[in-house]
Amino acid sequence: MVVLGARSHEVADEIAAIEYCYAQGWTDGLPVVPPADHLVHEMLEWAGRPQEEVVATHAATGRRCSVFSAAVNAVMAGCRPEYFPVVLAALEAMGRPGYNFHASTASTGGSAPLLIVSGPIAEEIGMNSGANVFGPGNRANATIGRAIRLTILNVFKMIPGISDQSTQGNPGKYSFCIAEHATGNPWEPLNVELGYPADVSTVTVYAGGGFQNIENHGAHDPEGILLCVADSMANLGCISPGQSVVVLSPEHASIVASKGWSKQQVREFIYEHARGSLVELKRAGKVQAEPAADDASRFMHRGQGAEDILITVAGGDAGGHSAFIPSWSRGRASLWQTRAIGVCVDCENEEEDDDDTSL
Amino acid sequence: MTIRLYDPGGDPPEHVATLAPRLASIDGLRIGILANGKVNGDVLARETARMFVERHGACIAADENKGNATRICPPNLLASIAECSDLLITAVGD
Numbered sequence: 001m002v003v004l005g006a007r008s009h010e011v012a013d014e015i016a017a018i019e020y021c022y023a024q025g026w027t028d029g030l031p032v033v034p035p036a037d038h039l040v041h042e043m044l045e046w047a048g049r050p051q052e053e054v055v056a057t058h059a060a061t062g063r064r065c066s067v068f069s070a071a072v073n074a075v076m077a078g079c080r081p082e083y084f085p086v087v088l089a090a091l092e093a094m095g096r097p098g099y100n101f102h103a104s105t106a107s108t109g110g111s112a113p114l115l116i117v118s119g120p121i122a123e124e125i126g127m128n129s130g131a132n133v134f135g136p137g138n139r140a141n142a143t144i145g146r147a148i149r150l151t152i153l154n155v156f157k158m159i160p161g162i163s164d165q166s167t168q169g170n171p172g173k174y175s176f177c178i179a180e181h182a183t184g185n186p187w188e189p190l191n192v193e194l195g196y197p198a199d200v201s202t203v204t205v206y207a208g209g210g211f212q213n214i215e216n217h218g219a220h221d222p223e224g225i226l227l228c229v230a231d232s233m234a235n236l237g238c239i240s241p242g243q244s245v246v247v248l249s250p251e252h253a254s255i256v257a258s259k260g261w262s263k264q265q266v267r268e269f270i271y272e273h274a275r276g277s278l279v280e281l282k283r284a285g286k287v288q289a290e291p292a293a294d295d296a297s298r299f300m301h302r303g304q305g306a307e308d309i310l311i312t313v314a315g316g317d318a319g320g321h322s323a324f325i326p327s328w329s330r331g332r333a334s335l336w337q338t339r340a341i342g343v344c345v346d347c348e349n350e351e352e353d354d355d356d357t358s359l
Numbered sequence: 360m361t362i363r364l365y366d367p368g369g370d371p372p373e374h375v376a377t378l379a380p381r382l383a384s385i386d387g388l389r390i391g392i393l394a395n396g397k398v399n400g401d402v403l404a405r406e407t408a409r410m411f412v413e414r415h416g417a418c419i420a421a422d423e424n425k426g427n428a429t430r431i432c433p434p435n436l437l438a439s440i441a442e443c444s445d446l447l448i449t450a451v452g453d
Contacts, residue, residue, distance in 0.1 A: 007366035017362050026367055035365045060431050062373035069369035076367060103429035155369035288398070333429040 006068065008037070021076070025159075028149055028174060032076035043071040046084040048342065055088055056095030058102040058156050065091055065155045070147070073154055077147035082125050083140055085342035086203055087147045090115050093205040093337040094148075100334040104207035105158045110166030111328030113148050114208035114245065115177040116312055118190035119201030121341055122179035129179035131316030133247075134211060134323065145175030170210045178314050184250030185313040186257030193263070194338050204310070206245055206336040207328040209238070217320040222256040225322075226266060230273035232324045233302040236284045239276050240330035241300070243308045246270065247323040249315040267306040274302035310336060382446060385411055389420035391444030393437075395428045400452030407448050420444050 011017045017034030021027055033039070044051050044067070051068040058064075067088065074087050094101045094113060104111050117127060128138035136142060158164040166173070180190050187193075191202040216228045233244055248256070256266060278295035281287040287300065303309055315321065328334055382388070390408045394401035401424055411417040420443045425432045428451070440447060 007368070009364045009366065010361045011364060012361060014362065017364055020364065034362060035367060037363050037365060040365050057373075062375070064370055064373065066370060069367065072365045072367040100429055107429070150367065154367035157368075329429075333427070 026076065026150075026154055028146065028153060030174070032150070033078050035072045035075045039075045040068075040071050042081045043074050043079070043084050044068065046081045047071065047088060048085070049088075056091040056101060059097075060102040060106075061156070063156050065095075065151055069155050070151060073150040074143075074147040076154075077150050078139065078143040079147050080125070080139070080143075083144050083147075086115075086117060086121065086125070086144050087151075089203045089339040089341040090144070090148055090205050091151065093203060093339040096337045098335045099205065099207065099337045100329070102156075104328050104334045105152050105156065106163055106165060107328060108165050108167045109209065109328045110169040110173070111207040111209055111334075112170055112172035112176045113145075113152075114172065114206045114325055115145055115148065116180060116190065116204045116206070116245070116310075117144075117177070117201065117341075118180040118204070118312070119196070119341070120199060121201035123182065127179035129181040129314050130184075133178045133314045133316075134176075141177045141179065142175050145172075145177030148177075149173060149175065172208060172211065176208065178247070181250055181313045181315070184253065184315075184317060186253055187263040187311075187313075190310075190312050196340060200343055201341040202338050203341055204336055204338040206243070206310070206325070207334040208245060208325040209328055210326070212238075212324045212326075214322040214324055215320060216252070216322075219320075220255060222259050222261045222266070222269070225252050225255060225320075226269050227273055229322065229324060230270045230275075230302075233270065233274040233326070234276050236276065236280065236286060238326045239274075239281070239286065239300065239302050240326070241302075241304050241308075242327035242329045242331060243310070243336060244274075244303055244327065245310045245312070245325045245336070247315065247325070248311065248313050249319055249322045250313060250317050251320055252322045253313045263311050264306070266311055267309045270309055271301055271303060271306040275299040385415045385417055385446060387416045387418075388445035389443060390417050391421040391440040391447045392419060392423065393421075393432065393440060393447055393449045394424040395449060395451055396424060396426045397428045397452040400424075400428075400450045403452055404448050404450035407450065411448075 011020045018031050021032050047067045053067050054064045056065045125140050127140040152158045192198050214228050214232050216225050219225045278298045392404045394404050421440045
């Protein structure tokens with residue numbers, strides 16, 4: 001079957017196809033699954049929508065991603081067809097103005113789209129929310145995240161060193177996709193917290209900078225653990241008024257929740273303590289202003305409020321290792337976006353966060 | 360038996376940006392300045408414009424700042440600069 005209007009290429013066999021994809025510049029450096037027509041059509045059967053429908057655009061370049069193009073790139077990433085609704089929902093979330101798709105993929109900041117999947121689909125398609133959650137070994141996590149990167153490369157032409165001017169980039173630019181821990185999470189899951197029914201799965205997309213491990217094996221109270229989190233978020237190298245994602249390990253989350261702390265209390269505590277004094281910030285050039293007499297008693301917090309901190313739970317059951325991922329944006333230029341997967345819960349009256357004023 | 364592969368490149372863009380024609384001369388032309396909102400972008404653009412004014416008798420007809428480096432310039436701002444300018448200087452700062 002040939003899709004009318006779609007460009008296609010004939011190659012001799014599978015090995016030749018892999019090399020052909022390399023030669024065309026269609027890969028992330030790793031081999032891809034050749035996007036043969038029958039594989040693309042199997043992927044499209046899970047879209048549940050017209051293949052010509054546009055799911056994301058780059059305002060600056062006018063480039064658009066259709067369901068069909070997303071399917072081609074999902075095949076190349078190695079996705080199974082049942083993963084495709086997650087890929088589509090993630091692209092739609094990234095296409096919202098508040099995410100700032102083009103700038104976040106072009107900037108020297110080198111961010112990668114972090115995908116957090118919450119709800120029943122994670123287990124249904126075999127995603128990993130446990131041990132080594134940010135690492136290799138799970139097909140769904142690895143290939144869903146990779147499908148997003150290949151789409152950014154191939155459809156939106158964000159080419160490293162040309163249109164993608166990341167100074168250093170980060171390893172998440174190959175794939176950066178996790179599932180929220182369903183059983184090790186002492187609080188309500190992210191999809192419910194964000195207002196979706198429990199049986200509606202969601203993907204939250206966040207333009208994330210580098211990954212920071214937060215190690216604490218000694219604290220047995222919420223304050224000890226969360227002070228470590230706050231300190232990691234407020235170091236001079238990354239403090240800004242931008243958003244934050246904190247992925248607590250089940251062990252850390254269990255200790256915090258065992259003392260009766262709600263997720264909102266966690267956010268408020270972290271925000272209160274994730275701060276730096278203007279003395280240090282000015283000395284380091286993070287705040288560009290002349291010193292003032294009261295700098296020692298004035299502080300800048302990480303984020304603009306507790307609501308700028310997204311808390312989720314993922315990782316292996318053992319180990320005092322949590323993670324903090326700073327936002328690419330140092331202000332309001334990119335805000336996390338959430339989309340229901342496979343259903344139209346929020347297709348109407350979409351909120352458009354387009355009031356940012358700074359990077 | 361060959362394999363047919365689909366191109367992952369997607370549809371052509373809605374609009375294609377091209378370079379403006381090269382000017383034959385800048386003597387006496389009207390300059391539009393558009394800073395991108397980053398620190399010092401306006402300084403660099405103005406300094407460049409000042410040299411054109413001094414050396415080529417150009418004049419500064421517009422001095423604007425789009426205010427946000429991460430967003431495209433509002434079309435009405437671009438149109439207003441284009442209306443009063445023969446050439447545009449923009450600059451990235453940090």
